[in-house]
Amino acid sequence: MPNPYEVAKRELARACEALGLDPAVYRILARPLRFVEVAIPVRMDDGRTEVFVGYRSQHNDALGPTKGGIRFHPQVTPDEVKALSMWMTLKCALLQVPFGGGKGGVVCDPKRMSARELEGLSRGYIQAMAQVMGEEKDIPAPDVYTTAQVMAWIADEFSQIRQQNAFAVVTGKPLVIGGSLGRREATARGAVTVVREAAAALGLDLRRATAAIQGYGNAGSVAHRLLHQLGVRVIAVSDSRGGILDERGLDPAAVAAHKETTGSVAGFPGARGIDNAELLTLPCDILLPAALENQITAANAHRIQARLVGEIANGPTTPDAHQTLVERGVVVLPDILTNAGGVTVSYFEWVQNQCHWTWSEEEVNRRLEERMVRAFRRVWEAAQRLRTRDLRLAAYTVAVARVTEAMQVRGWIHRTDSSFRS
Incomplete structure (x- = not known):
């Protein structure tokens, strides 16, 4: 099967070419700004110490702090995590959510682990990653085989490291510690x-x-x-x-x-x-x-x-x-x-945490609908401009143009072509 990272880079290259962008744009976006690999020792129920490998890819933060889930799975690979972080950058840009893309993973089989072992792994992951995470740096969320409970352990561990409650460091949490209504759906x-x-x-x-x-x-x-x-x-x-x-x-x-x-x-x-x-x-x-x-x-x-x-x-x-x-x-x-509804409502959760406020489920759903409708229309209109039936290419061009504009105004690149627009 295709390598997901190579697939992501191929689609990125198509979008950059369609937009006529400076080659520097592709060179920046084709790899994460930061990729971290850590060893996580966990004391297992039988008394032995198992060492798990964890990853975090922070793809691009031109639009805001990086954002993306953590997956616990035996087949997690660095290239998978890098690809998923790139797709998160594009999702956030497409939905005009002020985040960049991040993604994390731990190579493990959670189906073979007890709740106590999973808690140790979750706390160990954030201990190892604490220096590069935070509500204005990188904000994780649930993904494959991670849950609201895992996010609660991570939020608690990070709060202990900070010596203050820091619930906004993760999204997808239980409601009682700042999770958002409407997140599950x-x-x-x-x-x-x-x-x-x-x-x-x-x-x-x-x-x-x-x-x-x-x-x-x-x-x-x-x-x-x-x-x-x-x-x-x-x-x-x-x-x-x-x-x-x-x-x-x-x-x-x-x-x-x-x-x-x-x-x-x-x-x-x-x-x-x-x-x-x-x-x-x-x-x-x-x-x-x-x-x-x-x-x-x-x-x-x-x-x-x-x-x-x-x-x-x-x-x-x-x-x-x-x-x-x-x-x-x-x-x-x-x-x-x-599938960008998940990160969109994660953004809503982060906003509510930052403001110490709670929205009703009706308000969350209304805001989500507005953003999804606008995003679809941007993609559909881009396809008409490009005269293509390929909505993937259209979506990538909308997202890449927005990230490129942010990088340009921040001085990361010099704008050499005026054809792109967000």
Whole structure:
């Protein structure tokens, strides 16, 4: 499968070329401003000391402090973390959120660790990274296999290091210590807002549309419910253990209850069992890959039947597959736009912490909707200017232009071309 860092750099190069930017822009943005690797010793339950490797990539802070999640996963790599931090820079720029991109990871298998061991790992991570983190430096958040509880441990450890409460150092926290209402649904809510706007632009009536969702974690399950509320008939969903298909439509509450009881959507009464590969190529109007990266590839892109693909997962479509989809007229809503609701509401949480104020869930959702709608329109308009159906290229140009403008006015580069605009 493609190296995510090489993929990110390739897309960045395309955007810089389309904008006619000084080559220095690419050279700055093609690598993180800072990359940190640390060793984290943790005393395990059996008495031995295990040493874990942790990473933090701070890609670019021209627009503000860096921001991005921490993932605990056995396959975390430096290139993955670097790529994700670059995508975070672009997401924040696209949504006009005053952050740069960051990302962190620890090579571990959290499924094999106790709560006490995970707490030790979480506290050890922030101890090792404390010098380069802070509410005006770099602000982590949950990611793969990290939770609100992990963020609470990190916030507490950082507060002890500071000798004062410093809850704004992380987002995605429990509500009782400054978490934001609306954060749990933010990624899915932002994605469905973008799908709704794209459908309107394409003349697709959502009340007559069908959808399939790969991945039924928090984002996928909430997206199912929100699409159902818009009148979309969700005919198929899947998780890591299998999928289900019912052409009549799947009720989100019933499917969620079944998964809560059994641990999977598989075996849902009245539905036919399918696998994840079959789900991707079903005849439907909207396909939402909300699971893992590299799911739509050169091997299956020509069989995708959806009219609209909304990338809720990071990097679910390989570059070759994306090109095939664009050539076939499939509208791909890129991940840096579609899944940006999470970082947007993380920004709202940070603002609330800084102001010592709490917004209602209605206000959070209203502000999120406004930003997602504006971002989609910027991307759509950029595509019209570029005369392209490639919304990924359009999104990258909008984001890169904004970061470039910030670097230029700060004196990092000299502006040699006036063609770009944010």
